Amino acid sequence: MQEDMTSNSFAMAMSDPSLQRKLGTICIFGTGDFGRSLGMRLLQAGYGVVFGSRNPKNSSLLPKGAQVLTHKEAAQTSMIIFVAVHRENYDFLRQAGGDLTGKVLVDVSNNLKRNQYPESNAEHLNHLFPAASVVKAFNTVSAWALQSGGLDANRQVLICGDNDEAKQMVVDIAHGLGLTALDKGSLRAAGEIEDYPLQLFPLWRLPVAVATGLIAAFFFYVLTRNVIYTAVTDGKDISFRIMVSLANKVFPIVSLIMLGLCYLPGVMAGFLQLYNGTKYRRFPDWLDKWMLCRKQLGLVALALASLHVLYTLIIPFRYYVRYRVNTWVILQIKENKTEPFDNTLAWRTDSYFSIGILGYGLYILLGITSLPSVSNAINWREFRFVQSKLGHLTLFLCTLHTFLYGWDKFLRPYKWYLPPAYMLALVVPCIVLVLKFVLITPCVDRAITRIRQGWERKPAESMANGDPKSKRPLML
Amino acid sequence: MQEDMTSNSFAMAMSDPSLQRKLGTICIFGTGDFGRSLGMRLLQAGYGVVFGSRNPKNSSLLPKGAQVLTHKEAAQTSMIIFVAVHRENYDFLRQAGGDLTGKVLVDVSNNLKRNQYPESNAEHLNHLFPAASVVKAFNTVSAWALQSGGLDANRQVLICGDNDEAKQMVVDIAHGLGLTALDKGSLRAAGEIEDYPLQLFPLWRLPVAVATGLIAAFFFYVLTRNVIYTAVTDGKDISFRIMVSLANKVFPIVSLIMLGLCYLPGVMAGFLQLYNGTKYRRFPDWLDKWMLCRKQLGLVALALASLHVLYTLIIPFRYYVRYRVNTWVILQIKENKTEPFDNTLAWRTDSYFSIGILGYGLYILLGITSLPSVSNAINWREFRFVQSKLGHLTLFLCTLHTFLYGWDKFLRPYKWYLPPAYMLALVVPCIVLVLKFVLITPCVDRAITRIRQGWERKPAESMANGDPKSKRPLML
Amino acid sequence: MQEDMTSNSFAMAMSDPSLQRKLGTICIFGTGDFGRSLGMRLLQAGYGVVFGSRNPKNSSLLPKGAQVLTHKEAAQTSMIIFVAVHRENYDFLRQAGGDLTGKVLVDVSNNLKRNQYPESNAEHLNHLFPAASVVKAFNTVSAWALQSGGLDANRQVLICGDNDEAKQMVVDIAHGLGLTALDKGSLRAAGEIEDYPLQLFPLWRLPVAVATGLIAAFFFYVLTRNVIYTAVTDGKDISFRIMVSLANKVFPIVSLIMLGLCYLPGVMAGFLQLYNGTKYRRFPDWLDKWMLCRKQLGLVALALASLHVLYTLIIPFRYYVRYRVNTWVILQIKENKTEPFDNTLAWRTDSYFSIGILGYGLYILLGITSLPSVSNAINWREFRFVQSKLGHLTLFLCTLHTFLYGWDKFLRPYKWYLPPAYMLALVVPCIVLVLKFVLITPCVDRAITRIRQGWERKPAESMANGDPKSKRPLML
Known part of the structure; x- marks a missing residue:
């Protein structure tokens, strides 16, 4: 035709009947x-x-x-x-x-x-x-x-x-x-x-940029503190460590910091609302933007945590690790001595692994709940329970995992006055956890709950001229 | 304005044109x-x-x-x-x-x-x-x-x-x-x-409660059988094992039992329909409720299985394990003997790992298919294929994995007359598998397929008074 | 009633008011x-x-x-x-x-x-x-x-x-x-x-059939080259290796080939469009069908890659591996020699692991983006960025991972003139990567971009009779 x-x-x-459908x-x-x-x-x-x-x-x-x-x-x-x-x-x-x-x-x-x-x-x-x-x-x-x-x-x-x-x-x-x-x-x-x-992932730009920046910064930090320091002081080339050992220091550190950054704006917003005495005042723009990309911050941190898990699990069959273990055994034989079993060490390392696994498990759960089809199927209260309660628990477990990793390392002399990288990783999460702990103490919690339900503290000026706004009913 | x-x-x-949209x-x-x-x-x-x-x-x-x-x-x-x-x-x-x-x-x-x-x-x-x-x-x-x-x-x-x-x-x-x-x-x-x-995850309450109860029960069981028994009989403190070894006993056991509990109501419903001779009689309330939370039971079991995988993979770099391996090597050297390679042991342990991995892989597949957006995109036949056929195959592989783990351990003398915990884990899955095996034998399968397509066995009383219901046509 | x-x-x-709703x-x-x-x-x-x-x-x-x-x-x-x-x-x-x-x-x-x-x-x-x-x-x-x-x-x-x-x-x-x-x-x-x-997964049939065929073929290949060869020439039974070692050869090989097959039709289509000088000519039927199941090919390959990861991670606690490591240590002690640390080997193996992990991480990302609810939430440009750019990067990393695994193994004498299986795995990915590299060179890329925007090369015959089609405006 x-x-x-x-x-x-x-x-x-025009006369074709199919057009008159x-x-x-x-x-x-x-x-x-x-x-x-x-x-x-x-x-x-x-x-x-x-x-x-x-x-x-x-x-x-x-x-x-x-x-x-x-x-x-x-x-x-x-x-x-x-x-x-x-x-x-x-x-x-x-x-x-x-x-x-x-x-x-x-x-x-x-x-x-x-x-x-x-x-x-x-x-x-x-x-x-x-x-x-x-x-x-x-x-x-x-x-x-x-x-x-x-x-x-x-x-x-x-x-x-x-x-x-x-x-x-x-x-x-x-x-x-x-x-x-x-x-x-x-x-x-x-x-x-x-x-x-x-558009190309506009909400992911900031989190990916933060991750890239932190990874670069911490990579040079641990490179200096480990590889370059050893090369300068001992004259030994251990640059092969870059591929796995250093990566497995940088990824978990950045992951923990970003998990902290993911929950920091929430507690800051809480304190801001307490300070303002109302939830009806806008947050500063930077805080709004930060809060909008919390999900992306958390997911980038989860990706880095997953890399950390994989990098950790391959440790036992790395050539370097096998070599060192075997050398140690041979040395023990030659010197004909047996090291006694250290019960505290067993407790500490096992707790360290166990808490890390539980934290990672919860983390994966948070990630699954972020999938659009899953968050679509749950109600607001459930979403808040997972992302806030379980989220802070995850942060707590991962921080504890890092503390157990460090144990008494912070007491050892610092190379070139540089503290171990894991200590720097703990700053942000600890701030978040302390602030969150203050927010959930009963009296502060009561105040903030009232504010979030619409209550407003009587501002001084409105009390003076009897502004009726302070008596306005609770709004949804 | x-x-x-x-x-x-x-x-x-009222005169604003924007209101007359x-x-x-x-x-x-x-x-x-x-x-x-x-x-x-x-x-x-x-x-x-x-x-x-x-x-x-x-x-x-x-x-x-x-x-x-x-x-x-x-x-x-x-x-x-x-x-x-x-x-x-x-x-x-x-x-x-x-x-x-x-x-x-x-x-x-x-x-x-x-x-x-x-x-x-x-x-x-x-x-x-x-x-x-x-x-x-x-x-x-x-x-x-x-x-x-x-x-x-x-x-x-x-x-x-x-x-x-x-x-x-x-x-x-x-x-x-x-x-x-x-x-x-x-x-x-x-x-x-x-x-x-x-609401706060109403369908998850029962499965999480079951999991918590089983974890608590089995934790005290393995604590008694391992740590306390050793403390009492040998006077040795091996409590450090709680963090990893015991957790890695309890999680897989509870996971396997819950996977069994996830498929048990299905086979029970099958036998009930066979017994009733019709699908048009309601199941008892408890069975209905149980069937409604099968998905959640399965997902909690998957979470526990994932923890088991992680706990297993960190085994080789635990301090305790390294210590034991090294001690064993040093002992062999000192006693100047070499253990011969045990081919059966190699077959058994490798099969045990391999079947566990395949079972876990299938399990993850089941989990992915449970995501709302995925189950949304497949038709009823595909959903049943995955959740029923692959589901029972997963249960079979995980049970086989546990059997291979046990091997001949059940023959060893029981500590304090308590059988090893893994044997208790096998009860529910074995019941489910045996019952399912009966259901898929050709003659039983034919009967149940007819019932599910709407056929009804002539009840005795209706045969007597010639109730026409028994002749009613097949309904969708 | x-x-x-x-x-x-x-x-x-008819008089019931509820029917007049x-x-x-x-x-x-x-x-x-x-x-x-x-x-x-x-x-x-x-x-x-x-x-x-x-x-x-x-x-x-x-x-x-x-x-x-x-x-x-x-x-x-x-x-x-x-x-x-x-x-x-x-x-x-x-x-x-x-x-x-x-x-x-x-x-x-x-x-x-x-x-x-x-x-x-x-x-x-x-x-x-x-x-x-x-x-x-x-x-x-x-x-x-x-x-x-x-x-x-x-x-x-x-x-x-x-x-x-x-x-x-x-x-x-x-x-x-x-x-x-x-x-x-x-x-x-x-x-x-x-x-x-x-329907029962119609789009998955071809990819699953391809995977099954490749797995069978490569299983017999490595069975011959490893187990049967050793049995015939040395008279030693190493059949226990089937369960883990051989599986862990076959799965990654088939996974890499299928990842290559997932991106091969794309580059073929590019060259076909270049050759035709237009995008308005239909692809041959087999290419159309192939392109339609790329997602499924990639996901099957991802499943096999995940099995490879799990099979690899259990290596250090396999009985056979522990036995060999211990034997080696004991031998070193007895012969009283210490092997020097090989820096190149450390670099190579660590790079091999590290690149494998990064490749697998990207691969998981591609898999998550394939979930209906996720691909639903991103726009066409973002989808193409992930599936094309990150996809080819994944293929590149996984191919590099395999090259580092092989290193100089290809120089060793071939058993029964059979090259190592990993070399066969590299054929398809290398073809894809080379073709893709040609496609993204600036001059070829410019030509193909014009074609994809609707430009058509003047066909010889239409130039002769002045067909106006070649001058038709760009259409979306």
């Missing part, structure tokens, strides 16, 4: 990947589909059941037109697209990089066709997601536009395709929506 | 966290929002674009009023709220603890405003979830109410905000819905 | 598990429910609030009739069902095996009742999922049918029950929808 498409193809299209006909400008995938999915969902193309005769890859017409003819078949062409060709559409007055134009375009143009594509389209209602939508859904219909891809359609009726029509289509729609307001939000698919 | 709000602000509000205007009583977050989200979604407040002039944190009026004025702007104030202030609303006849009042409140009041908040509101239609909704969604719009939080709105039209209006709003709605019936369900956010 | 149900029960049902009344033929669960859920959601049954008096397990009538009477109460009986009884419905002209019949049936009947159940129903509109739906949702209303089960309703209005009514009911609906087109799709619940 596409072969013998003649000039009366438009008349044919209940769900109506939708026009798509552009026959690229996205246009074709969208057309296929719309046809499946029961819509009629008409493509607008430069050369309607030459469109062999289009889905079966769709009509192909010129832009002008296609535009007349439908109230809704999906504009699936690059922004550079919007101008061309003005000549070719015919009368679009009163039509709903759905801009589905994406850019190659952020801020490529001063004005968002959708607003640009709006200026070119002021008589049409432009809606920005569907750019966050990939052609692949439309084709596969799978559950594996982002199925949320972000929508914005100035005309609410036009938006509702697009929302209905999204629902008809099994997608969810989220309204983001007026067309001014189009720039933000167009930037969304170009 | 909020500054110069005067008495004619209501007239202003297509999606209509919604009124919110209360300017607390929840009210503000809800208002912001409603504005984003294209609704007009009017807050009812005690002091409309003093509301600086409210979202931009919302109006703030007195309760009385606000109530006149909208058919739907969200009541986002604490229950204690419902009474105050009666004086301040003006005429609410025919309005839809959405109660979004939560309590601080379960059964705080004899009557649910929504029913209380209903008694105060009998001329309005009260709908309970949105209390399961947190202010935070509304603000972030994220995928990480529970987005299910539980709804109940006596007026279906009113409920439908609230359902539409929920959908408009990108949330899903689940109708729970009449307003009598409000108590249950209000309890929902106060 | 169900007890004294008399002949005027139909009149009673806003959401309307729905009729269900069949009182089996599915019918009852559906009825209960519909009642909860605010619908009236009438069951059609052979013997209305004898239906004790039905949900409270539902009516039970004969099929004929029940059919008159509702526009929509859910047919929840086995296909064998459709014929019986023709006699009992009364006048179904103009009704919407929803076929919810499933078969016991695929292709059980030449015609799908829904089409069969359509032939029996040509005056009704048959819609296939709800067969993919289990009775259990309806009852629990949980988030753990598949909640997607696949729908097909020839009447769009009828389909829309069923879609609305699905939404009312909190389920999502996906339209699959006309009733001809019913066979496919009926097959869906009978």
Whole structure:
């Protein structure tokens, strides 16, 4: 049929009963990947589909059941037109697209990089066709997601536009395709929506940067304190230790610090609320940002803790360790002495391992609860129980694990006046634990609970002029 | 604008074009966290929002674009009023709220603890405003979830109410905000819905209690049999073993028993259906409850098995183990003898490790399949294949692993007549495996498959009086 | 009430106010598990429910609030009739069902095996009742999922049918029950929808088959090269090595090959697009199929890699390993010599472990990102970053890990002219890495990026006859 498409193809299209389906006909400008995938999915969902193309005769890859017409003819078949062409060709559409007055134009375009143009594509389209209602939508859904219909891809359609009726029509289509729609307001939000698919883990940037910085700093610290110190004072090259021993010092240290950083803003917010005497005052911006990426901080710390576990478990079959153990045994034989069994050492090392394992187990549990589908299935109280109660318990166990590791090492003479790295790792977690301990003492806890339920301490000035605000009822 | 709000602000509000949006205007009583977050989200979604407040002039944190009026004025702007104030202030609303006849009042409140009041908040509101239609909704969604719009939080709105039209209006709003709605019936369900956010892992309570009880029991058992026995008979203190050795006995034992308990109700149900000759008779209540928490039983068992894996993997670098190995080598040297290589022992221990690893691998697979998003993406047959076929295979491998661990230890003389703990661990899994083996023998399997497809054995009495029920067709 | 149900029960049902609810009344033929669960859920959601049954008096397990009538009477109460009986009884419905002209019949049936009947159940129903509109739906949702209303089960309703209005009514009911609906087109799709619940991991079949085949092949290869060779040449039985040593050779080898196979089709597609000079030509069918199961290939490879990690970590406490280490120490003592510390060996083995751990860590990250709920929450660019950039980095690290393992082993004389198995494992990954390296060189990368943005190389023939296609604008 596409072969013998003649000039009366438009008349044919109009009389085709498949275009008079209940769900109506939708026009798509552009026959690229996205246009074709969208057309296929719309046809499946029961819509009629008409493509607008430069050369309607030459469109062999289009889905079966769709009509192909010129832009002008296609535009007349439908109230809704999906504009699936690059922004550079919007101008061309003005000549070719015919009368679009009163039509709903759905801009589905994406850019190659952020801020490529001063004005968002959708607003640009709006200026070119002021008589049409432009809606920005569907750019966050990939052609692949439309084709596969799978559950594996982002199925949320972000929508914005100035005309609410036009938006509702697009929302209905999204629902008809099994997608969810989220309204983001007026067309001014189009720039933000167009930037969304170009984002690359924005919430992970800060935590990953913090982790990278800390890893670099502590790597040079332990490199200095171990490898360089030995090379300078003893003249021995133990640089092979970098690959495992040093990595297995740096990863757990950074992991513990980041776990502390994950819970620090929470206790700071608590003290700030106590100080302000109300929860209705905004936190400073930096604290807000910090609190927003706590989940990511915690997950990066979990990844580093997991590396620490793996690095620890391979210890016994490292060549260096086997060599040292064997050498020690041979030495004992030669000197014909037997070291007595040290009960305290057995208790200490076993406790150290055991508490580390329990802490890591809880940590994994926190990680699993952070999976979207799991946190989705639990209520707010359960989420808080896991992330706050179990989270602080995890921090406590991991800190205790580090203390047991250190034991009396802090008493030994410092190399080059540098304290052992593990001691530096303990600073942040200890601060958090001490502050948290203060917050959960009964009297402080009572005060903060009241504040979080909406109570406000009478501010001095309002008491003076009898501001009724201080008597306002508890709000949810 | 909020500054110069005067008495004619209501007239202003009515003439404001933003309030005549297509999606209509919604009124919110209360300017607390929840009210503000809800208002912001409603504005984003294209609704007009009017807050009812005690002091409309003093509301600086409210979202931009919302109006703030007195309760009385606000109530006149909208058919739907969200009541986002604490229950204690419902009474105050009666004086301040003006005429609410025919309005839809959405109660979004939560309590601080379960059964705080004899009557649910929504029913209380209903008694105060009998001329309005009260709908309970949105209390399961947190202010935070509304603000972030994220995928990480529970987005299910539980709804109940006596007026279906009113409920439908609230359902539409929920959908408009990108949330899903689940109708729970009449307003009598409000108590249950209000309890929902106060739940703390109700399905996990029984499994965690069982695990805790078993861990305590087995801990004292192995403590007696190992540490105390050695202390009493040899006078040696080996209490350091508690931290790792004993933990690594108790965790795998309890894990195996709980894995057995996870599959026991399934085989019991099978035998019950065989005995009843029908699937249309209810199981006893305790069996129903047991079957409902199988997933949680299995996941707790998996957590304990994971601890067992970690405790096992640290064995070679424990001080005690290294000490013993070294002592043994030194002893061999001194006595100048070499132990021959025991091929059977090599086979047995390697099989023991290998089967344990495969069992644990399958176990992890079962755990991953239990994640909501994964079990969501597979069909019923696939779910049954994994949870039943692979589940029983896992149980078989883990039981075999324990048998290989024991080997001929059961022949050794019992300390204080107490059998080794691992033997106690084998009781439940062996019962389950034997019963399951009976169920999958061809003749039994055929009978149970017929029953599960709806077939019923002719009961004696109905044969006598020719009850037509026994001839009824197969139902899905 | 169900007890004294008399002949005027139909009149009673019609006057029952609960049947005049806003959401309307729905009729269900069949009182089996599915019918009852559906009825209960519909009642909860605010619908009236009438069951059609052979013997209305004898239906004790039905949900409270539902009516039970004969099929004929029940059919008159509702526009929509859910047919929840086995296909064998459709014929019986023709006699009992009364006048179904103009009704919407929803076929919810499933078969016991695929292709059980030449015609799908829904089409069969359509032939029996040509005056009704048959819609296939709800067969993919289990009775259990309806009852629990949980988030753990598949909640997607696949729908097909020839009447769009009828389909829309069923879609609305699905939404009312909190389920999502996906339209699959006309009733001809019913066979496919009926097959869906009978599928057993269709996308996993090929990857699992590939893994099984490779594991078998490599197992016999290493069995020959190690165990049989030693038995033949030295007459020593080292068959105990099968359980751990050989498994720990086969699993990592197959894992690495499959990781290579997971990324091979991607680079092949790149070269094919370069060769074709366009992305608008279809890939050959085998390549399409291969690309569709890349995720499954990668996850099977990850499972095998995890087994490799566990098998490796138990090495130090294997009896055989301990025996050999101790023997070696004893030998050293007896011969009174000390082996010097080999710095290169320490570097090499530590690097080997360290890179393996980092590779495995990244691999786990890829696995987590494959979870439906996680991939759902990230955008297309982020998904590509993880799966392509981090994926190739993982492949690179794992290949490097294998190279470091091999080191100079490839120089040793081959047993029976068979090269070490690890060398065979390197073939596919190295091909992939070399091809990928070519693809990311600046000039090739530029060409392929242009092609993927829609650019087409002018084909020779079209240049000759001036085909305008080559000048067509960039399409999304």
